[in-house]
Amino acid sequence: MNxxxxxxxxxxxxxxxxxxxxxxxSLNVEEKEKLISQILSIDFEExxxxxxxxxxxxxxxEDRIEPILYRDKEKISDEERKQLEKVGIEEIKAGKLAAxxxxxxQGTRLGHHGPKGTFILxxxxxxxxxxxxxxxxxxxxxDYGVVIPWYIMTSKENYADxxxxxxxxxxxxxxxxxxxxxxxxxxxxxDTNGKLLLNEEGTIKEAAxxxxxxxxxxxxxxxLQDMQQRKIEWIFIGGVDNCLVKxxxxxxxxxxxxxxxxxxxxxxxxxxxEEKVGVFCKKNGKPSVIEYTxxxxxxxxxxxxxxxxxxxxxxxLCNMFHIKAIEQIGDNKLPYHIAFKxxxxxxxNGNMVEPKEPNAYKFxxxxxxxxxxxxxxxxxxxKREEEFAPVKNASGVDxxxxxxxxxxxxxxxEEK
Ligand code: UTP
Numbered sequence: 001m002n003x004x005x006x007x008x009x010x011x012x013x014x015x016x017x018x019x020x021x022x023x024x025x026s027l028n029v030e031e032k033e034k035l036i037s038q039i040l041s042i043d044f045e046e047x048x049x050x051x052x053x054x055x056x057x058x059x060x061x062e063d064r065i066e067p068i069l070y071r072d073k074e075k076i077s078d079e080e081r082k083q084l085e086k087v088g089i090e091e092i093k094a095g096k097l098a099a100x101x102x103x104x105x106q107g108t109r110l111g112h113h114g115p116k117g118t119f120i121l122x123x124x125x126x127x128x129x130x131x132x133x134x135x136x137x138x139x140x141x142x143d144y145g146v147v148i149p150w151y152i153m154t155s156k157e158n159y160a161d162x163x164x165x166x167x168x169x170x171x172x173x174x175x176x177x178x179x180x181x182x183x184x185x186x187x188x189x190x191d192t193n194g195k196l197l198l199n200e201e202g203t204i205k206e207a208a209x210x211x212x213x214x215x216x217x218x219x220x221x222x223x224l225q226d227m228q229q230r231k232i233e234w235i236f237i238g239g240v241d242n243c244l245v246k247x248x249x250x251x252x253x254x255x256x257x258x259x260x261x262x263x264x265x266x267x268x269x270x271x272x273x274e275e276k277v278g279v280f281c282k283k284n285g286k287p288s289v290i291e292y293t294x295x296x297x298x299x300x301x302x303x304x305x306x307x308x309x310x311x312x313x314x315x316x317l318c319n320m321f322h323i324k325a326i327e328q329i330g331d332n333k334l335p336y337h338i339a340f341k342x343x344x345x346x347x348x349n350g351n352m353v354e355p356k357e358p359n360a361y362k363f364x365x366x367x368x369x370x371x372x373x374x375x376x377x378x379x380x381x382x383k384r385e386e387e388f389a390p391v392k393n394a395s396g397v398d399x400x401x402x403x404x405x406x407x408x409x410x411x412x413x414e415e416k
Pocket of ligand 1: 102103104105106107108109110116153184208209210211238239240241317392
């Protein structure tokens with residue numbers, strides 16, 4: 001440990017972060033080892049560059065933004081739909097589909113105690129978000145006679161709680177051998193002076209590196225290898241908090257195959273030009289998502305001959321990738337975005353501080369930045385009431401109340 005400790009000290013001196021050793025003497029052996037290994041694994045060059053960026057005004061790049069082609073599920077004829085679904089069903093039956101659920105977020109807005117997936121959304125049947133998602137896989141097993149492997153991405157922080165929950169629930173009778181957990185990467189947080197924050201333990205405070213971390217962690221944790229061994233070709237990747245997420249969708253698969261693309265994304269029509277959502281577009285000829293903060297008013301309001309918004313297809317974190325696309329994307333890290341957030345930390349006197357205002361920079365990658373690494377993708381517009389009921393806030397829009405209503409209404413209709 002001494003050599004490693006020396007090395008870690010040299011690094012922190014070089015990058016003016018010596019304060020991270022402030023509580024070193026009071027740490028136990030495990031915590032000391034953790035701190036050293038954190039220092040040795042952090043990319044301080046990148047961290048320094050990112051901190052520099054927080055002080056600079058963001059350069060406006062002159063990107064070429066164009067609309068992207070999309071298909072509206074509603075407008076597909078019965079005949080075409082059946083034929084495309086047949087193609088998708090064949091793939092599913094051949095065991096070529098896997099599902100990934102991203103459940104590594106902190107769920108700060110919901111404020112539920114525990115991982116968001118453990119939140120009981122269906123209060124009639126006492127079903128958590130995880131169980132609701134699992135129900136769709138169980139239904140697919142019944143419909144197509146195959147067990148779709150389910151990979152769940154957690155953060156380091158909520159890994160144990162997530163696995164314990166599945167244990168307690170007996171893996172919802174989907175079979176423990178069919179559900180896999182892996183941890184996403186982390187990245188340190190910085191204060192406004194560019195100093196690393198410490199957590200309660202006295203080691204470096206790190207946070208999950210955003211849903212864009214899914215590609216890298218699929219590769220690093222051997223998930224890709226496992227999928228390759230199972231001869232998986234299509235991977236649905238979605239969030240844990242959309243209780244209407246359609247992880248098994250033959251039409252979606254059939255359409256991606258027909259279009260000969262390596263990725264597909266579902267969209268919803270924007271409620272109004274002002275709605276604060278990112279929309280699908282082409283950026284410099286590649287598929288992309290433009291955020292509402294980046295789009296001009298003129299573009300947001302632009303309509304085509306049919307009166308539809310030209311940039312009106314919002315990204316809802318329901319995407320599917322061919323395994324080749326994951327290999328391609330996961331090779332290189334996605335860019336970090338900077339957010340200024342509230343973060344608890346241990347101060348120089350060893351007291352925990354709970355700030356009332358944002359005090360720290362958090363660095364996150366976004367899944368949709370991966371689209372630009374692909375030549376093309378399929379965009380399928382779906383209906384909100386059939387596929388999108390997110391649980392984000394404790395009350396108001398996108399809350400358990402709104403999601404629950406949509407969930408019950410959808411299932412009532414399904415049962416009829
Ligand atoms: P959100 O961006 O809505 O974040 O995540 P969140 O963590 O759920 O909630 P807030 O912002 O703290 O209130 C969308 C989806 O991406 C996952 C989340 O678990 C959710 O399913 N996610 C997000 C990750 O898996 N890892 C991350 O680092 C961030």
